[in-house]
Structures are given as structure tokens and as C-alpha cells.
Amino acid sequence: QSALTQPASVSGSPGQSITISCTGTSSDIGDYNFVSWYQQHPGKAPKLIIYDVSNRPSGLSNRFSGSKSGNTASLTISGLQAEDEADYYCSSYTTTSPYVFGTGTKVTVL
Amino acid sequence: QVQLQESGPGLLKPSETLSLTCTVSGGSVSTYYWGWIRQPPGKGLEWIGYVLYTGSTNYNPSLRSRVTISIDTSKNQFSLKLSSVTAADTAVYYCARDGGGSSAYHFDYWGQGSLVTVSS
Numbered sequence: 001q002s003a004l005t006q007p008a009s010v011s012g013s014p015g016q017s018i019t020i021s022c023t024g025t026s027s028d029i030g031d032y033n034f035v036s037w038y039q040q041h042p043g044k045a046p047k048l049i050i051y052d053v054s055n056r057p058s059g060l061s062n063r064f065s066g067s068k069s070g071n072t073a074s075l076t077i078s079g080l081q082a083e084d085e086a087d088y089y090c091s092s093y094t095t096t097s098p099y100v101f102g103t104g105t106k107v108t109v110l
Numbered sequence: 111q112v113q114l115q116e117s118g119p120g121l122l123k124p125s126e127t128l129s130l131t132c133t134v135s136g137g138s139v140s141t142y143y144w145g146w147i148r149q150p151p152g153k154g155l156e157w158i159g160y161v162l163y164t165g166s167t168n169y170n171p172s173l174r175s176r177v178t179i180s181i182d183t184s185k186n187q188f189s190l191k192l193s194s195v196t197a198a199d200t201a202v203y204y205c206a207r208d209g210g211g212s213s214a215y216h217f218d219y220w221g222q223g224s225l226v227t228v229s230s
Contacts, residue, residue, distance in 0.1 A: 101157065
């Protein structure tokens with residue numbers, strides 16, 4: 001099972017909105033609504049920020065939102081803040097494995 | 111609040127067996143799925159496998175021949191064994207909880223991670 005494809009980097013200015021894409025196939029994102037997103041700051045464990053395509057864990061900022069169209073899932077961060085600078089990973093259920101992660105995207109706040 | 115903590119040797123020689131234990135507090139391992147994920151230095155995440163309290167397991171096909179994950183409900187722990195390690199197995203190893211049930215296939219609680227280095 002190959003990793004899901006994400007852009008290596010995305011950047012934006014404080015207050016702006018950015019979107020990170022996560023491209024898979026009809027055997028994963030395209031066929032299942034088990035897409036999740038994780039935020040990882042340097043030296044820290046990943047943190048769940050979106051599950052089941054668009055659900056946020058309790059207490060998480062509504063600046064984070066998720067969606068899916070076809071074989072591509074997306075994470076949007078609105079009102080970008082300095083603390084959002086981190087690596088972001090998507091994950092999906094697949095026909096051959098319960099989890100496959102994306103290649104990861106480094107978000108830089110300019 | 112559920113907390114997970116990895117423990118085990120941080121340095122191994124090639125061909126040895128990696129052994130890590132994850133101790134769970136604030137919750138019981140007798141529910142949910144419990145998984146292992148690793149991250150080589152400067153690289154992305156890779157799912158290794160998971161175990162249910164019944165002992166049922168599922169492994170990443172690329173690692174299946176070398177991986178064993180087990181659970182000890184009496185100690186509220188689960189463990190990872192990876193045999194015949196090489197330098198390519200050098201990584202931070204995380205234990206984590208799968209949300210389970212109708213909301214499965216995502217990890218909602220993670221340990222802090224344990225760096226395992228394979229070097230002669």
C-alpha cells in the first residue's frame with residue numbers, strides 16, 4: 001500500500017486560510033469515509049485534529065476543517081496562527097490495510 | 111484522561127529483536143484497539159500494527175513477517191516485538207489508541223514516542 005500523496009510544503013500569512021490536499025485512490029479515500037488528519041510539532045507526538053473526513057475531536061478549534069471529493073481529501077486551516085506551524089499528516093482506511101498515512105506537509109506561517 | 115507511555119531499550123544491534131511496551135493509564139486496554147506507529151528520523155509516519163483486548167491482531171503487510179503485538183490486560187499494557195532489525199528500523203516508535211467502534215481507524219491518544227536506534 002503506497003503512502004497517500006500530500007504537498008511537501010504549504011505556507012501562508014497570519015490570518016489567511018490554507019488548504020492541504022491528500023490524494024489517494026478508489027481503494028482508500030475514494031471508497032471510505034475514514035480519513036483523519038494529524039498535526040505534529042517538532043519533537044512531539046502527532047495530535048488528532050480531524051477524523052471521519054470532517055469531524056473534530058471535542059475541544060479542538062473550529063479553525064480546522066476537513067472535506068473530501070473523489071479520491072482527494074483536504075484540510076483547511078482558517079485564520080492561520082503562528083502556533084499552526086507544524087507538520088500535518090493525513091491517513092485513510094484502505095482495502096488492504098486499516099491505516100495508510102500521507103507523505104506529510106510542512107506548514108509555514110510567514 | 112487516557113495516557114500512554116512507551117518503554118524499552120533505545121539501542122540495538124543489527125539482527126536483534128526490538129521489544130517495546132506501552133503502559134496505559136486513565137483507561138482500560140480491555141476496550142478499543144491499540145496500535146504501534148513508527149517514524150524514521152526526518153520522515154513520515156508508518157503504521158506497524160494493532161491489537162484488540164481479545165488478542166486479535168492486524169499487521170502492516172510490509173512488516174508482517176517480523177512483527178508480533180501482544181496485550182496483557184492484567185497489567186494494562188501492550189507490547190511490540192520486531193525481529194531481525196536493521197538500520198532501516200531506526201525510528202521513533204509511538205503507541206496509540208484507535209477510537210474504535212463506529213468511529214474507528216484513527217488514533218485519538220498517543221504516547222510521547224520512544225527513539226530506537228539500530229547500530230553496530
